[in-house]
Amino acid sequence: xxxxxxxxxxxxxxxxxxxxxxxxxxxxxxxxxxxxxxxxxxxxxxxxxxxxxxxxxxxxxxxxxxxxxxxxxxxxxxxxxxxxxxxxxxxxxxxxxxxxxxxxxxxxxxxxxxxxxxxxxxxxxxxxxxxxxxxxxxxxxxxxxxxxxxxxxxxxxxxxxxxxxxxxxxxxxxxxxxxx
Amino acid sequence: xxxxxxxxxxxxxxxxxxxxxxxxxxxxxxxxxxxxxxxxxxxxxxxxxxxxxxxxxxxxxxxxxxxxxxxxxxxxxxxxxxxxxxxxxxxxxxxxxxxxxxxxxxxxxxxxxxxxxxxxxxxxxxxxxxxxxxxxxxxxxxxxxxxxxxxxxxxxxxxxxxxxxxxxxxxxxxxxxxxx
Numbered sequence: 178x179x180x181x182x183x184x185x186x187x188x189x190x191x192x193x194x195x196x197x198x199x200x201x202x203x204x205x206x207x208x209x210x211x212x213x214x215x216x217x218x219x220x221x222x223x224x225x226x227x228x229x230x231x232x233x234x235x236x237x238x239x240x241x242x243x244x245x246x247x248x249x250x251x252x253x254x255x256x257x258x259x260x261x262x263x264x265x266x267x268x269x270x271x272x273x274x275x276x277x278x279x280x281x282x283x284x285x286x287x288x289x290x291x292x293x294x295x296x297x298x299x300x301x302x303x304x305x306x307x308x309x310x311x312x313x314x315x316x317x318x319x320x321x322x323x324x325x326x327x328x329x330x331x332x333x334x335x336x337x338x339x340x341x342x343x344x345x346x347x348x349x350x351x352x353x354x355x356x357x
Numbered sequence: 358x359x360x361x362x363x364x365x366x367x368x369x370x371x372x373x374x375x376x377x378x379x380x381x382x383x384x385x386x387x388x389x390x391x392x393x394x395x396x397x398x399x400x401x402x403x404x405x406x407x408x409x410x411x412x413x414x415x416x417x418x419x420x421x422x423x424x425x426x427x428x429x430x431x432x433x434x435x436x437x438x439x440x441x442x443x444x445x446x447x448x449x450x451x452x453x454x455x456x457x458x459x460x461x462x463x464x465x466x467x468x469x470x471x472x473x474x475x476x477x478x479x480x481x482x483x484x485x486x487x488x489x490x491x492x493x494x495x496x497x498x499x500x501x502x503x504x505x506x507x508x509x510x511x512x513x514x515x516x517x518x519x520x521x522x523x524x525x526x527x528x529x530x531x532x533x534x535x536x537x
Contacts, residue, residue, distance in 0.1 A: 185513075191392055192509035192517050193373010212371055215395030216512065217406055217486055224404070224488070226397055250523075257525045261532055303483065306397055308404070310486065326520070329372035329509065332396065333365075333537045334529040337372050340506070340520030343430075345437045349514040352441055357513045 178278075178317040181293065184356035186221040186313045189247055189293050190214055194327035195256055195336070197246040198225065199277075199285045200236035206277050206286040208269040209233045210260030212330035214245075219354045221313045222300070228307040232264040237309065241299040242283040245311070246291035249324045250338045256328070281315045292325060293318040358497040361473065364536035366401040366493045369427055369473050370394055374507035375436055375516070377426040378405065379457075379465045380416035386457050386466040388449045389413045390440030392510035394425075399534045401493045402480070408487040412444040417489065421479040422463040425491070426471035429504045430518045436508070461495045472505060473498040 277286030287294035301310035393406035457466030467474035481490035
């Protein structure tokens with residue numbers, strides 16, 4: 178895992194991959210699957226939608242931190258499995274054979290098997306809309322990994338895998354933030 | 358263009374495609390390219406990030422409505438072009454040869470060439486974060502169209518095209534909302 182400059186972190190979220198969000202309570206780490214996410218700034222600040230219906234929300238609200246881990250297509254069945262059971266009665270790291278790794282800043286665990294991990298602090302919760310505003314404080318990416326394709330939830334039980342990449346850097350030069 | 362049930366509209370946004378957002382002022386329609394979007398509910402309610410830096414924001418704020426149009430990969434250069442010039446001095450429908458079509462509810466134009474168009478009302482603006490909360494009031498999809506692949510902005514000037522689709526409907530049955 179290579180450390181990633183904070184100015185580049187939004188590029189992990191902007192394309193809209195389904196993500197895993199880890200939290201911890203006093204006993205253990207927990208994981209939820211989230212596809213309602215949004216980049217909010219280049220700073221980097223993100224929004225996710227979650228609330229009481231997710232067991233992780235209690236820990237997220239109490240400890241005001243989490244890790245956003247980016248899974249790849251080879252992990253899809255784990256991602257769906259994590260999203261369809263609850264941390265209330267399941268140790269998801271054990272059940273889905275994922276390895277918790279200590280991060281640099283937050284106590285919530287990184288997921289070793291993921292392509293990238295973003296350590297985040299909760300900077301606000303907009304209760305009216307269940308929007309949790311996160312600020313990344315550290316991030317790392319597995320550059321050795323062969324499978325780099327992320328997966329996009331459609332919301333109807335189907336998922337779209339990353340296809341080819343198109344480069345429009347030259348055309349967009351005037352709009353790109355520095356350091357990206 | 359076939360009308361799309363409102364309960365299915367979030368599936369157009371959840372996978373994270375770059376979108377075109379149209380508005381209108383007294384003179385003409387305008388278009389902006391947005392990739393910071395998020396599904397907020399199944400109702401369907403969406404968030405987009407925009408603000409004073411976009412010329413369209415004035416009209417969006419004043420008329421409290423817009424259209425989210427979903428372009429496909431064959432339209433990428435138009436999408437990037439729209440995102441790198443301003444409605445302040447450009448008629449984007451004319452410049453990018455796009456056809457404005459009257460919607461069913463809002464005055465902002467649909468874009469005929471897009472895969473889908475979602476007519477939206479602005480239901481809130483969270484000024485602290487430049488979050489505009491939208492509610493879809495009508496939507497239509499071009500089912501005749503051959504090219505259906507959307508494009509995901511990475512944020513660094515590159516774009517990921519939709520690849521293959523994976524079906525996990527059976528595994529996710531317990532989590533899917535009715536009517537999807």
